[in-house]
Amino acid sequence: MAKLIGSAPNQISTNGDLGSMAFEDRTNYITKGASVHQPFRNIIINGDMSIAQRGTSETGITSGGYLTVDRQSFVIVNQGTFTMSQETDVPSGQGFTKSLKFNCTTADASPTGTDRLYLSNRFEGQNLQYLKKGTSNAESLTLSFWVKSNKTGTYIAELFDNDNTRQISQTYTINSSNTWEKKTLTYEGDTSGALDNDNNNSLELNLWFGGGSTFTGGTLNTSWNANVNNKRASGVVNLADSTSNEWYITGVQLEAGTTASDFEFLPHDVNLQRCYRYCYRINGNSSDQQQCGAIGFANGGSTFNAMMRFSPDMRTAPTVTEDNMSQTTTGSAISLTGTFDNSDTSDCNAAGLSFSADSGTPFTVGNVMFPRVNTSTSAFIQFDAEL
């Protein structure tokens, strides 16, 4: 019968009956209190910037939104003009293949008032309940990321609680021009203000790189408090002060706890599926047509009804945009700008939608139709349920 007689630190006897002591190294065993790398610990979706369904570059940006890399919302209000692009410039030897770049193309050296520039990641409250925000057991959060810019100086990384209008900011410094640097910031847990358990925007990570006095006029708020706008981004650089300025980022990870674990690389398909909850886009190409998974029938002289199912379910009923669609039977281009049945949860919801379209081309009533994206690199249909 085995005797458990090992007592050396980090060791345990594996067979006490052997006559000689046999020890097993437990250094890499999970022990109580040790850091455990939980799967899906990264609250950020697409933090490696690898998915860009909408396109890899957008120029002339003066108003913000989700423009290139998935889940990355650019907030720009009256502060210069930027190009936003997915790039292959990445920190060496870290496993990343893509980064997100902001390049100032028209300068604004003197931001005022409510002018602002930041990159925003937004999260559903139902995915954050394990943070126990608003309780005495609230979890700390640790943010880590790689960043590079010619513009050295102080930048701001803010967490903003939309449900309770509370926020906390931390500074980080880009020390060396045009050099990839890894930054790690820890935010205390917030014992006030529980996050709603729903599919709405409860929490934002805002990475500031410019702002007017409305957001910079006070003293930076580095503890969770009720929001005061002028304490959100005090001391931040102005990335818009020169057309020479550019700012890269990748490997963004936000996780519970006070230490940063290694970046959690997900398989491409898993990462893409996570992005589909917020944006599902079918792009055309120059060689063949792309079916969008919808099927329908002609119900009138020039109109047809079609329906499609989302997988996975989207966050909510999506906004729809399209360009250069057709249907298989005749190949004639249709436009969705006439009638589009996107009107309530019975016809359009997070699970799918039905729509009608008017081609202007006579159809044979009852014919089966397969809406598709045409053979063109500019053709697409997009379903958008972003936060």
Next chain:
Amino acid sequence: MINTVEKIYTENNKFCFKVTDTNNKIKFVPNNEANSDYQAIQEWIAEGGVVIDNPPSE
């Protein structure tokens, strides 16, 4: 930036919003409060925007 918003009616008096932005890009927005484009329309209305509304005759 929103330029115009028009209600597009379908059967049973249901509707979505046809939104045209200042770059003449068009999007169709569901009548759903959780949709962020719907929320943007409400902000646009609060700032004085007027929705084009021509419901079908009964």
